[in-house]
Amino acid sequence: MSKIPLQFRHNGREVAIFVDGGTNLLVALRELIGDMTPKFGCGQGGCGACSVLIDGALHLSCLTLAETVAGRSVETLDGIKQGPQLHPLQRAFMENFAAQCGYCTPGMLMAAKALLDRNPQPSRAEVVEAISGNICRCTGYEPIINAVLAAASGGRASA
Amino acid sequence: MPVIVKSFTNAGEAAAALSSEREARYLGGGTLVMRALNEGDISISTIVRATDAAMTRIDATGSRVTIGASVTFARILAERDLAFLHAPARSIGGPAVRNMGTVGGNLFAPIPYGDFTVALLALDATVAIQGSFGGRDMPLDEFLQARERQGGALVLSVSFPRIAGESFRYRKVARIQPKGGSVITLAAHLPVSSGRIAGARVALGSMAPVPTRARAVERALEGRALDAATIAAAAAAATEGTSPGDNALASAWYRREIVGVHLRRLLSGQE
Ligand SMILES: Cc1cc2nc3c(=O)[nH]c(=O)nc-3n(C[C@H](O)[C@H](O)[C@H](O)COP(=O)(O)OP(=O)(O)OC[C@H]3O[C@@H](n4cnc5c(N)ncnc54)[C@H](O)[C@@H]3O)c2cc1C
Ligand code: FES
Ligand code: FES
Numbered sequence: 001m002s003k004i005p006l007q008f009r010h011n012g013r014e015v016a017i018f019v020d021g022g023t024n025l026l027v028a029l030r031e032l033i034g035d036m037t038p039k040f041g042c043g044q045g046g047c048g049a050c051s052v053l054i055d056g057a058l059h060l061s062c063l064t065l066a067e068t069v070a071g072r073s074v075e076t077l078d079g080i081k082q083g084p085q086l087h088p089l090q091r092a093f094m095e096n097f098a099a100q101c102g103y104c105t106p107g108m109l110m111a112a113k114a115l116l117d118r119n120p121q122p123s124r125a126e127v128v129e130a131i132s133g134n135i136c137r138c139t140g141y142e143p144i145i146n147a148v149l150a151a152a153s154g155g156r157a158s159a
Numbered sequence: 160m161p162v163i164v165k166s167f168t169n170a171g172e173a174a175a176a177l178s179s180e181r182e183a184r185y186l187g188g189g190t191l192v193m194r195a196l197n198e199g200d201i202s203i204s205t206i207v208r209a210t211d212a213a214m215t216r217i218d219a220t221g222s223r224v225t226i227g228a229s230v231t232f233a234r235i236l237a238e239r240d241l242a243f244l245h246a247p248a249r250s251i252g253g254p255a256v257r258n259m260g261t262v263g264g265n266l267f268a269p270i271p272y273g274d275f276t277v278a279l280l281a282l283d284a285t286v287a288i289q290g291s292f293g294g295r296d297m298p299l300d301e302f303l304q305a306r307e308r309q310g311g312a313l314v315l316s317v318s319f320p321r322i323a324g325e326s327f328r329y330r331k332v333a334r335i336q337p338k339g340g341s342v343i344t345l346a347a348h349l350p351v352s353s354g355r356i357a358g359a360r361v362a363l364g365s366m367a368p369v370p371t372r373a374r375a376v377e378r379a380l381e382g383r384a385l386d387a388a389t390i391a392a393a394a395a396a397a398t399e400g401t402s403p404g405d406n407a408l409a410s411a412w413y414r415r416e417i418v419g420v421h422l423r424r425l426l427s428g429q430e
Contacts, residue, residue: 004164022162022196022206043197045190051255057233058255063193065186065206067164114254132338133253 008069010035011079019066026050026061029076037077037106041135048134051107052076058114060133077106080113089113092151093144100138107134112148121152162196166208170289173209174313178291183207185313187264188231190256191272214263214315217241225318228263232275235262243324247278247346250331253338263314266299267306270365271340271408276303277370278329280362281346282319289313303369326350330425331364332417334408341365342409343418345425349385356380361393365409366401366418375399376422390426394419 003018010033017032026043029035029052041047043062050061053075080087086094089112099105108131115122115130122130127148128141136144165183167173177183183205186192196203214229219240226235235241235248236257251257251265251274265275266286276299284299290312299317302309329346333339344364349356359380361373375396383389403414424430 020161021164024193024197044194045252045256048253048255057258059259060190060255062197063190063259065164065189065193065208067166068189068208111254129337130254133255 004067006067006070008071009073011075012073023066024062025052025059025064025066025069025074028066029061029074035076035078039103039106041103041107046135047104048107048111048131049104051110051134053110053114056114056117058111058133075110077109080109087113088154089116089148089151092147092154096143096147096150098139098143098147104134104136104138108136108144112144112151115148116152122148124149162203163205164208165205166210168210170209170211170214170313170315173207173211174289175291176205177207177313178311180205181311183311185209187229187261188259190252190260191264191268209313216316219321222321223318224321225316226262227316228261228314230262232257232260232262243322243327244275244278246329247275247331250274250329250333250344262317266302266314266317267309270368270404271342271406273364273370274331274341274344277344277362277364278327278346279317279319280370280372281327281329281348281360282322283348283360284317284319286317287315289315300372303371306369322348323350328425328428330421332421340408343403343414343421344370345418345421347425349380349426351385354384355382356385356389357382361422363397363401363418366398366403366414368402368404371401373397373400373422380426385426390423393426394423397422 006019007016019028026038029038038052038061039049041049045060045063052061055072089109093099111131111134127145165176177185184203186206186208214227216227217230218225232248232251235244280299285296286299286302287296327348331344332342341364346362348360350358359377361376363373364370376393379393379396397419398415403411405411
């Protein structure tokens, strides 16, 4: 079966790959582009570990047919740090002990970024809603919610 | 296993491709189809997609509201004219699922899914279908009863009469908040004329293999004022004609026990 050529923006950089029909975006990112930041948790949409932003909106890369991102912009955790500087959300996660095993962290950070990009001063309820598609088996969620709120108020303090 | 993906910019061509091949599956938002592919479902050999702009349109300006099959729940939530549909749209998945899942795909979603379809059923929606024999409109109720036999037809849009938002109510019972599969989903459209309900439509999800109208409840409400006696009579009729099943979220017995309780809460406007 012939491969399908696919071009899109990956963290601001144009990439061109060949995919098999039916390949999902998570496999394309990890195995064909080598970006290991989106994680494979379930492949069923249930855990959110594979979350990425497509044209700024949160998507599950495991349930995204790779070729549907042709010409679009895909952002993963690998793209959110600014040079050697951690993103404010990453810093807040570190300071609030929001990662234990860290497996959910890339997805949590992307879900949190999708929220803060649109709503820089969210309420606690809005944070809970924003990460409701992401499962964490370690932290009990409280440190994650606190980290997102801290990143939001940190942004306000420095603005 | 690789599959063949066929993309069309024209809905008619996509419909023709879909109906000409038995093992072809239409891909909407893909939240259910990609799941099946990731699981290794070998019954899918061809995926058909349509990128027709007509299927992404929302027309909420006329006397009927039309929503294209490819419209996502996030789009519904951004539409101020569709405020009464925000509760059902918000009750689906987490934010990523709402950015991906479509109104068209929800019509085919098996239990415990199909929440938006329950709302559409209470709105007396019709489904516009493009099949190998051309296009036609079909009442949603009829469409759902024959859903297993709809394979090969492409849904273009759903439409329903414009309503006064306050006459519509929706309630999804889930064990996990804010996100979780439905134990039962309830929706009601109760237009009131001179103090009496005229044209009651009540729909239930997870109380039968597909979302169904609760006709006995509708009869108990029709022509009456929405007072305590009417609400009690409607709640007493809640299980009539239902055939719920057991799943990991609840047993059939439990669903029958609680459907009347939640119907009463829905009708009396309780949280
Ligand atoms: C984590 C998670 C949580 C979820 N939570 C909920 C929930 O709370 N409530 C809920 O209702 N659903 C839920 N879902 C299920 C699903 O996301 C939704 O039902 C959604 O509306 C399905 O739409 P889709 O476009 O993604 O469907 P797809 O996966 O694209 O398609 C589903 C089926 O419908 C067919 N189909 C799709 N569009 C058309 C069309 N236009 N014409 C003909 N056939 C078509 C496909 O061929 C396929 O058989 C959840 C899913 C996941 C992964
Ligand atoms: S791997 Fe995509 S949601 Fe779990
Ligand atoms: S830190 Fe381990 S799953 Fe969240």
